[in-house]
Amino acid sequence: MLAPMLLTLRVAAIDALTPLIKTFTLEAADGTLLPGFEPGAHLQVEIPSATGGAPQWRSYSLIHTDTGAHPRDGVPTYRLGVRREDEGCGGSRHMHALEAGAMLNVRAPVNHFPLAAPPRVLLIAGGIGITPIVSMAAALVAQQRDFELHFSGRTRDALPFVDELRALAGERLALHADDDPATRLSVDSLLDDAQVNQPIYVCGPAGMIDAVLAAARKRGWHDCDLHYELFTEAAPQEGDAAFEVELRSSGERLIVPADKSLLDTLIEHGADVMYDCRSGYCGLCSTRVCSGDIEHRDTYLSDADKAGGKVMQVCVSRCKGGRLVLDI
Known part of the structure; x- marks a missing residue:
C-alpha cells in the first residue's frame, strides 16, 4: 500500500470552542487548493517526539460544513478539531500548544x-467524535437525504460545533x-425507535461505540449497516506481559514491554x-507473522485470518x- 502524499501546511487560524477543544485551520503556504476528500476522511499530523526519538503520526478528522x-x-483549507488529552x-x-503561523507536516x-448512499441515515456522536459526523451531516443536507443526528457529551457546555450543527x-x-x-442518551430507546438495519454511523469513545453496536446487533442489525470510528487508542490491559519480537530481515530482537504496544x-x-x-480497525499496519502465537485484539481481520x-x-x-x- 502506497503512503499518502506528504504536505507541509501552515496553521492559518486556531479557535477555542470549549476549554478542552480547539479547531485548527490549515492552508498551503502558496494558497493553492488542497487535495480533496470524502466525508469521514482524516489527516495524519506529524507529532515530534518529546524524547528526541522518531516522530509519531496522529489522526484528526476533517470538518466540512459547506453544503x-x-x-x-x-x-482552500483543512479544518481539524482536537480535544486536549492530558493523559494521552x-x-x-x-497541537494545543501551537500558535497561528506554525508549520505542520x-x-x-x-x-x-466512508459515508455510503442509503436513503435514511442515523448519525451518533460522542464528544470529539462529532468531527467526522459534521462532514457527513453537511453531505447529507447537500444531497437532500434524510437523517437524524444524536450528539452526546458529559455536559451541554462540553459539546462543540452546536451552532454549526443546528444550522x-x-x-x-x-x-x-x-x-x-x-436529555441523557439512551441507546436502547434510540434504537427501539429506529428501523432495523437503518444504516448507523457512530463515532466517539469506545464504550459508547460498543454499546451502540451491541444494542443494534441484539435487535437484528446486520454488520454491513453498522459503521464506526474510534477516537481512542488501544490501552494496555490487565495481565499484559512483556514479550520478544524478532525482525526476520535483520534478525534484530526487541523486547515489547507490558505497557507498550508492539x-x-x-x-x-x-x-x-x-x-x-492505532485502534485495530483500519488494516494499514497488517504485518506478516512467520512464527509465534498471536493474541488478536483487532476488529479488522476476519475470523479465518x-x-x-x-x-x-x-x-x-x-x-x-x-x-x-515478524516478516519485517
Whole structure:
C-alpha cells in the first residue's frame, strides 16, 4: 500500500470552542487548493517526539460544513478539531500548544469511515467524535437525504460545533448531556425507535461505540449497516506481559514491554511500519507473522485470518507466548 502524499501546511487560524477543544485551520503556504476528500476522511499530523526519538503520526478528522461545495473537488483549507488529552500520548498537547503561523507536516486525506448512499441515515456522536459526523451531516443536507443526528457529551457546555450543527441539521439534531436526566442518551430507546438495519454511523469513545453496536446487533442489525470510528487508542490491559519480537530481515530482537504496544516498540527501533488508526480497525499496519502465537485484539481481520495465525495488526495485538517473528 502506497503512503499518502506528504504536505507541509501552515496553521492559518486556531479557535477555542470549549476549554478542552480547539479547531485548527490549515492552508498551503502558496494558497493553492488542497487535495480533496470524502466525508469521514482524516489527516495524519506529524507529532515530534518529546524524547528526541522518531516522530509519531496522529489522526484528526476533517470538518466540512459547506453544503454548496463538495470537498472532493479540492478545498482552500483543512479544518481539524482536537480535544486536549492530558493523559494521552502527547499529540493533542502538542497541537494545543501551537500558535497561528506554525508549520505542520501532514499526510494527505485518507478515509476508513466512508459515508455510503442509503436513503435514511442515523448519525451518533460522542464528544470529539462529532468531527467526522459534521462532514457527513453537511453531505447529507447537500444531497437532500434524510437523517437524524444524536450528539452526546458529559455536559451541554462540553459539546462543540452546536451552532454549526443546528444550522446544518435543524430539527434533525438532538443534543444529549450525561448530567441531565431529561436529555441523557439512551441507546436502547434510540434504537427501539429506529428501523432495523437503518444504516448507523457512530463515532466517539469506545464504550459508547460498543454499546451502540451491541444494542443494534441484539435487535437484528446486520454488520454491513453498522459503521464506526474510534477516537481512542488501544490501552494496555490487565495481565499484559512483556514479550520478544524478532525482525526476520535483520534478525534484530526487541523486547515489547507490558505497557507498550508492539507498534510503538517497532517505531522506536526504526522499523518501517505503515499505520493509521492505532485502534485495530483500519488494516494499514497488517504485518506478516512467520512464527509465534498471536493474541488478536483487532476488529479488522476476519475470523479465518485470525485462526490462520499468519498476519496481525501490530497497533493493538500482542503475543500469547514469549516470542513472535515478524516478516519485517
